[in-house]
Amino acid sequence: MPSMEDRRVLDLPLERAWKIGKNSFEILPQLMPEYFESIDLEEGDGGPGSVFVLTMGPGGRGRVVRERVDMRDDDRHKLKHTTIEGGDPRYSSFSSSIKYESGPYRNTTIRTWTAKYTPAPGVWAPPPEDLKGLSEKITETLHNYAAENPDYCAY
Known part of the structure; x- marks a missing residue:
C-alpha cells in the first residue's frame, strides 16, 4: 500500500x-x-471505534465524509483514522495517522502525519498531495490559533 x-x-x-x-x-x-462546514461525532466518545461525519465546505468540494477512529493512544500521542464513506473517489482506501513526540528544543513538538492509500481499481491516482496539503494547512491553522490564544488547550 503506497504511503506519504x-x-x-x-x-x-x-x-x-x-x-x-x-x-x-x-x-x-x-x-x-472553507474546508469544514461541520464535524460531528456520529458514534462513540471520540476514542477507537468512534465515527465522525465531516461535512466539507467549498474547499473540500462539498462532500460528506465519514471517518472511523482506529486508534487514539493518549500515552503514545497517536491518532489513526480511516475513511469509511465519501472520501476521494480516486482511492479505494485511505487512512491517516498523526503522531506527536518531543521536539528537538524545549517546548517543541514533532508532528508526523502519515497517509496510506490504495488507488481505486482502473483509476490512475497520483499520491494524494492535496490531502497532504490540507493536513499541512490544518496544522498551520491550529498552531497559529494556539499561539494567538495561549489559554486554548492549556494544561
Whole structure:
C-alpha cells in the first residue's frame, strides 16, 4: 500500500500539541469553514471505534465524509483514522495517522502525519498531495490559533 508522510516542528509543548490535535474536530469548522462546514461525532466518545461525519465546505468540494477512529493512544500521542464513506473517489482506501513526540528544543513538538492509500481499481491516482496539503494547512491553522490564544488547550 503506497504511503506519504509530512513532519513538522511545532512551537508547542508536547502535551498541549497532543490535546489540540486530538480535539481539533471541535474547532476546525470555526477556524477553516472553507474546508469544514461541520464535524460531528456520529458514534462513540471520540476514542477507537468512534465515527465522525465531516461535512466539507467549498474547499473540500462539498462532500460528506465519514471517518472511523482506529486508534487514539493518549500515552503514545497517536491518532489513526480511516475513511469509511465519501472520501476521494480516486482511492479505494485511505487512512491517516498523526503522531506527536518531543521536539528537538524545549517546548517543541514533532508532528508526523502519515497517509496510506490504495488507488481505486482502473483509476490512475497520483499520491494524494492535496490531502497532504490540507493536513499541512490544518496544522498551520491550529498552531497559529494556539499561539494567538495561549489559554486554548492549556494544561
